[in-house]
Amino acid sequence: MKISTKGRYALRMMLDLAQNDTGGYIALRDISARQNVSVKYLEQIVTLLSRAGYLKSVRGSQGGYKLSRKPAEYRVGDILRVTEGKLVPVACLEGDTVDCERAEECITLPFWQGLQEVIENYVDKTTLADLLDRERKSDPCSLK
Amino acid sequence: MKISTKGRYALRMMLDLAQNDTGGYIALRDISARQNVSVKYLEQIVTLLSRAGYLKSVRGSQGGYKLSRKPAEYRVGDILRVTEGKLVPVACLEGDTVDCERAEECITLPFWQGLQEVIENYVDKTTLADLLDRERKSDPCSLK
């Protein structure tokens, strides 16, 4: 029940790009130094984000990456889904339709669906800007 | 971001024991046949539940397992924690204190802590009896 490093690094990288935004493009080398993750591993992750349209990239000298939108316009859930795949707690919820012949009588299925809902609900109501502000939004679900 | 088969099978096994409760002990062979999981694999899982005090076991002929409490007295979260370990989305939340030297300035930490809260909150408010009743409890977090 863990988010992999890909997802965690992706989030940190997006935040890094936001925090160090000067209008220009930022090289992976710099992000790597700040975040303490190898350039080559960041490459894999940044490629996913870039292909999803979340980043703009420029090659060559003075090249690099930058956010293609404002921080408030990125939901953390979207970033995680790009790198982690669907945020489902069990494999049978992976597809669009439930992929299991015992789905009909499966007594645990509604439970897992409910878990997925609370997870997606949480990650989708948080944006990069929220994390940058560091002011945790009031969260009815996390209260007693 | 997945619950492993151990956790899922554990939940199904507990429900199976509840549904087929006749007062006596139920052999793994029977559970295996119903749930379509090998006896040998179930053994590993049932041992964890047994050691946690969630099941009573008897050896020998006519032996087997049974629930040691009523279904309403098992929180699904507890069952998952026995088999999955702590239900944390990132490793640094594993211990009692945050295990990371950059914890202080880590901008993503509160986000992960919040995610853990909504997950634990959900799994701990569901009991085996709830699943057996199949009536999903009203859940403010899962509503639009």
Place this chain on the structure above:
DNA sequence: GGAAGTGTTTACTTTTTTGGTTGACAGACA
């Protein structure tokens, strides 16, 4: 009291996922 049924414990194997590394290549700019 012995045999069969069942749980207990430990160890091992296989498969999949994670977390990378390596190297060749291509566009940009000086």
Place this chain on the structure above:
DNA sequence: TGTCTGTCAACCAAAAAAGTAAACACTTCC
């Protein structure tokens, strides 16, 4: 042209997940 960057594809090792196997111990029943 040469260097700095991103792009792409292949490869690899360690760890975790998932499942198997075997030896053993206790109980019940005949």
